[in-house]
Amino acid sequence: MARRAAVRTVQRRARGPVPQAKVPIRVKINGVEYSHEVEPRLLLVHYIRDVVGLTGTHIGCDTSNCGACTVLMKGTWGNEWRAVKSCTLYAVQADGAEIITIEGLAKNGELHPLQKAFWEHHALQCGYCTPGMILAALGFLKLNPNPTREEIRKGISGNLCRCTGYVNIVKAIEAAAKEIREKGSWI
């Protein structure tokens, strides 16, 4: 019975793709305006990586669990910056939006407080989750500038890290939050 079901699955998957006409979009990423024609089904993360060429935004899953693709975005649902998983959006949904990726975080050669804190506190090992983790943390700190450790843990629970056990990530975000508060500027 189960075996037959499996065979049916093989057959069910044999459907044709539906190629669609390309759509023009304009997106501002890290302060630079881009305009491209994209397939409507192109994921935002693929647009950022493969069309624009900003490969600091990573892909770690195909179910929106890992958060490696997290970027900051505003302009599509109001004028607030929010951390979004760029694999959960199509590029066409970012038409008219502004985006900050990891490449846009350091200003004039000076690292962002979160970048500094991640380095200082050894909050990364392989570095693969790091860009998404930093941007998720930034989006979270925007909403909660003075969090407890428990709140930080919850705040980044949409992002997976396999190397650090999160211990030093939590410390780094705590330290960066303090610096951001003192500086009075989160970005």
Next chain:
Amino acid sequence: MAVTKLFGARVKRKEDPRLITGKGRYTANLNFPGTLYVHFVRSRVAHARIRSVDVSRALKVDGVVAVLTGEDLMDGLGMIPTAWQIPGSDLRTTPYRPVAVDKVRYVGDPYAVVVARSPYAAADAAELVRADLEPLPAVVDPEKAVQPGAPQLYDEVPNNTAFVWRASGGDVDEAFARAEVVVKQRMVNTRLQPTAMETRAAVATYDRFSDRFTLYVTSQNPHVHRLLLSLITGIPEHKLRVISADVGGGFGSKIHVYGPEAVVLHLARKFEVPIKWVETREENFLSTIHGRDHVQYVEAAALRSGKVLGLKVRSYANMGAYLSTAAPGIPTILFGPMLSGPYEIGAVSVEVIGALTNTAPVDAYRGAGRPEATYVLERVMDLVAREIGKDPADVRALNFVPKEKFPYQAKPIGITYDSGDYITAFRKALELAEYRKWREEQEKARRKGRLIGIGISSYVEICGMGPSAAVRATGFGLGLWDSAVVRVHPSGKVTVYTGGHPHGQGEETTFAQIVADKLGVPIEDVEVVHGDTDAIPFGMGTYGSRTTPVAGGAIALACNRVLEKARKIAAHMLEVREEDLVFERGRFYVREAPEKQKTIQEVAYAAYGAGANELPPGLEPGLEATVFYDPPNFTFPFGTHVAVVEVDPETGAVKVLRYVAVDDCGNQINPMIVEGQIHGGIAQGLAQALYEWAVYDENGNLLTSTLNDYLVPTACEVPDIVTDHTVTPSPHNPLGVKGIGEAGTIAATPALVNAVLDALSHLGVKHIDMPLWPERVLRAIKGAKSG
């Protein structure tokens, strides 16, 4: 070696600036002009005969260049070899093709590959490849697979039994005859999905001008990949360059050689354009190796005092559908010899049955064999303590190998532990964890109906692999030495080429610390190069906590050799005898006239200038050294971890209240990095105890093929961790280091399981198999109450 300024310092990592700014050089980031993308068509059934594969509809998809079946690829691609052929075990290797021909043997087994101008087109077309598959019965359980009458994966492997490996040391029968108590337990060491955050990827290019291939790949060991891929593809080793720049975690899963990496090379040869493949997470879970998956039967003989006399272990190790690169050695060579752990146990016998099943191949995953051994042993220690009504801490203290007995030959095979002081690390951990206080808390809590448990796990692990003679005797395909080149340039800057291939472990920093200290140059002047087979001598790569002891040892010895030559040059320049010179902080000076001196930079310039007043007659120009270091023994880090947990009696949920780790990895080069390795290791060990489990249903469908289903812990599940250490240097290692990459994973799992079972001990719960999900814990509580 003298501990100077940088050795032992918490130096910030040199690799971080690129990684925190989005400039990581991960394989999937590469996009060459004219690239063709591949997508593998993978079996959705666990076991089937391939009657035919129809690629006609797929070929019609816009942008598709070719669709090739396993049969098409037989011309050009050979079998994937099994590189650890354990002797004396009647090992049956399996025909393991890069792309399946005739039969698929697990869900995810690739049987065709689409080549297209875009990754989307390749994925589209893959959906349209139709296979006429004749389903066959499947078997996923290692115990059932080796029973007569089970579905057979291979005609040439009767009863799916890939090997039966045995080892025995001491008089086991006598130990059990003398026993006052015998404890027996069946335990399952669960199957795990390694889950590096970066999935595998490969980009192959062919350069017509030089007639050479380059493979950019997610690898823990680029030279080993070059050798094995050369065997599979027939591309000669010297025509193939393997580059593995930044790698987003491996945990063992990127040691092994898989089909797709060979296929992209073959397609680059066929089409003479760059070929790119990036694994999806689903593919990663389906077909990148899994780890562990033992069913273990253990019997322990002990005295009423708590002294353990002997162990008998039988383990059914699930090997999956094919014998992966190192697979046979993991549940045998890296498991059996470590079964007496840190304890003086006089007699141990072990039998491991390697079972082929319709599941993904199983191979080395962080710890690889040692977590399975430590789990058996640490559960046994608690079971013995329970049986005789003693505190599990006291039972361990009674059984530790005493400090005076090192080097110590451990049963069953007499492997020689280099150094250790187990009781000291153990006492330190208990003290830091406030063990006695928590025992009192536990009593108080119990009176109020609260369930608090304290779990201890003491371990010793084998790493620093290894002496090549010993490793080769176990059937490993190559020795396990490692290489280093320390090259001092004319300006005094230094490039270090290492055969290790760190991918998160931070050796670009720790190795620079070693060299900066040894040569007395600023750490900024040292660059560590790894992961490019054209740049560095053959190296064995990074796994098994071996990089710092072995590749680091090679670097230390290469520095010594550079300094020997530099001393000759300095003596010549200063017109004194070599023995009149003192080398300190990058300067050679004359002992009796310290103002007469030459810096290492001046010496380097002279070495390349090679003038009469610069080089002594007969000495070659240049200042560099190449070392292949084959260690005289393995290294044996150890420690004790203590976990305190609270179990919710209503829901079965487990909360970690305190976690203490005291580890001894010998000298620490960079304690910040050591702690990071321990944190991450513990998170993975904790994950096995409480959350993660790779589950197949009886038909061989992987039920945990997404991160929705496979429970990798988030920041909410990993507690704060208290770390501390003792320092017992390895007496034979040039740096006195032992390795720390896997210790946390090895220790954490039994610490947490023991803690949960300790919380339930007064209810009569003896054992629960992992993962200790609330439902399982609750069932055990209810079962104990009703029973």
